[in-house]
Amino acid sequence: MLNLAGAPEKSYKNPLSRRAFGVCLVFTLILCFIMGTIGYIVFQRSMMKQYEMNLSDIIELTCERIDPDDIEKCFETNERSEKFEELSTFMNQIRESYALDHIALTRPIKEGDSYDVIQIMSGLTEMEKQGGGTIDAPIPYLGDRIGFVFPPEMLPGIYQEFMYSDKISFITTKTDYGNTYRGAVTVRKNNGEPVGLLxxxxxxxxxxxxxxQYLQIVLIATILLGVVFISFMLLWLRARVIKPLSRIENAASDFESRSRNQKNPDVLVMDLPPLHTGDELESLSEALNSMSVSMKNYVKDLMKSAQTVDNLRQDLVVTKKQAMQFSELAIKDALTGIRNKAGYxxxxxxxxxxxxxxxxRFGIVMIDLNYLKKINDEYGHEKGNIAIQNLCRLVCTIFAHSPVFRIGGDEFVAVLRNNDYDHIDDLIDEFNDTIASTGNDINLEPWERTSAAIGYALYTEGLDLSIDDVFRRADEAMYERKKEMKAARE
Incomplete structure (x- = not known):
């Protein structure tokens, strides 16, 4: 099968049209479910509100016909008065006129811990008067106990409603006739005493x-709307999205196959068909065309710059060598030629x-030049520099197998290595003997009579936790030697 560009049409594991169909289907179902649910709730509440208004009107109209004192008397004597008969006839008419499930006036009672309901009167249909009806049960009359027709758990609530409620209350109950929406109000005397529950x-x-019926209509409407919406969306997506994307994909695939292992940058141009969708896809097509042109120019520039890059690489090698030389200079002491504090x-x-x-296996040797300040003050810094250089030569000569560093104006450090580590005591003695001999040579100038204190420390496991600990012990040993030399001069 060929596409519009004449290339074989690809098969996709998860094509865009299938995903679009799924999204549209889910969206339609969710939308219809939400709209149906909202409509159902609004419809149900509206109908129940109308039922409440009808029941309220019926109960209020009936209450206007009730004489509480006459009802109380009939209840106590169990005899029907003229007003009682008139009210009974009225309730029969109300029952027929409004197609009520029931309308009744009862008297809930409490006897010890038990509850019951006593019949006062109820509205009857013509069929019920003639002995017919939807249920096979005797019609209750004034004074009959009818608590058995109610679930036992409801009787306490009915009694509480009778005794303490002043307003019409509504409740959905399940009766022998089916589900019923019931309204009830307590009929009271002028003094507030309850007489009956209407x-x-x-x-x-x-x-x-x-x-x-409403749910069936919503289901049918959902199916119809879903079919229409999904069909429209798929047609729109195919025309406005899928086909343009396929054209862009084919052009990109062709560009990729032509540019593979290609050394001629002039062929690195994407041949995209013109799109006139007026949306982001058209902008994408133009951007890809522009990108391919820019890529071609960029590759040309890269090829022209290849020699320049090679020259830069050669320059970089030279620069690296120079940087290494500068690095060596940075760690070298200018006066003595040995490494400085940075080198250390x-x-x-x-x-x-x-x-x-x-x-x-290492150690630290600390050497400190004596009298440097005095030499600088009395003979000048040039003579002080000579004293520093003389001490440096002595240290480097004695510790010939260890690196030596000048870490301060008059301070030197030797890191004991190799043979120097094994003969450190001999080297210390040689250093001190040389210092003593030079210091006592009257033929030398004062700045040539090198005087210095030395101290060392070898790394000892269990005593030293770091290099700093070894350095500190060597420094302390050097200062102890300096004190000894000062004490000897005094």
């Missing part, structure tokens, strides 16, 4: 049947790595 109920069968810090980093690897 109840009237309307069958919910009409609402339930209407709700069923790098040596410490190296020792720290060896320390972590368990290589702990």
């Amino acid at each position: 109840t009237a109920g309307l069958s919910l069968e009409f609402i339930e049947n209407t709700e069923t 810090d790098k040596e410490v980093e190296k020792i720290a790595k060896e320390f972590e690897e368990g290589k702990t």
Whole structure:
């Protein structure tokens, strides 16, 4: 099968049209469900509100015909008065006229811990008067106990409603006739004493049947709307999205196959068919065309710059060598030619790595030049520099197998390595003997009589936790030697 560009049409594992269909279907179902649910709730509440208004009118109209004192007397004597008969006839008419499930006046009672309901009167249909009806049960009359027709758990609530309620209350109940929406109000004397509980109920069968019809209509409407909406959306997506995207994809695939292993940048142009959708897809097509042109120009520039890059690489090699030379100069002391404090810090980093690897065979030697300030003050800094250089030569000569650093104006450090580590005591003695001999040579100038204090420390496991601990002990040993030399001169 060929597409519009004449290329074989691809098959996709999860095509866009299928996903669009799924999204539209889910959206339609959710939308119809929400609209149906809202409509159902609004319809049900509206119908129940209308039922409440009808029952309220019926109960209020009936209450206007009731003489509480006459009802009380009839209840106590169990005899029907003329007003009683008139009220009974009226309730029969109300029952017939409004198609009520029931309308009755009863008297809930409490006897000890038990509850019951006594019949006063109820409205009857013509069929019920003639002995017919929907249920096979005797018609209750004045004074009959009818509590057995109610669930036992309802009787306490009916009694509480009778005794303490002043307003019409509504409740949905399940009776032998089916589900009923019941309204009830307590009939009271002028002094507030309750006489009876007037109840009237309307069958919910009409609402339930209407709700069923409504749900059927909503279901049919959902199916129709879904079919129309999904069909429209798929046609629109195919024309406005899927076909333009297929054209862009085919052009991109062709561009990829032509540019593979291509050395001629002039063929690196994407041949996109013109799109006139006026939306983001048209903008995407134009952007891809522009991108391919820019890519072609960019590749040309890269090829032209290849030689320049190679030259830069050569320059980089030269620069790297120069940088290494500058780095060496940065860690070299200008006066003595040995490494300075920065060089010592790098040596410490190296020792720290060896320390972590368990290589702990090293030591630190601290050397401090004496009288440097005095020489500078009395003979000038040039003579002081000579004294520093002389001490540097001495330290480098004695500790020939260890790196030596000048870490301060008059301070030197040697990191003991190799043979120097094994003969440290001999080297210390040699250093002190040389210092003593030079210091006592009267043929030398004062700045040539090198005087310095020396101290050292070897790494000791259990005593030293880091390189700093070894340095600190060497520094302390050097200062102890300085004190000894001062005490000897005094």
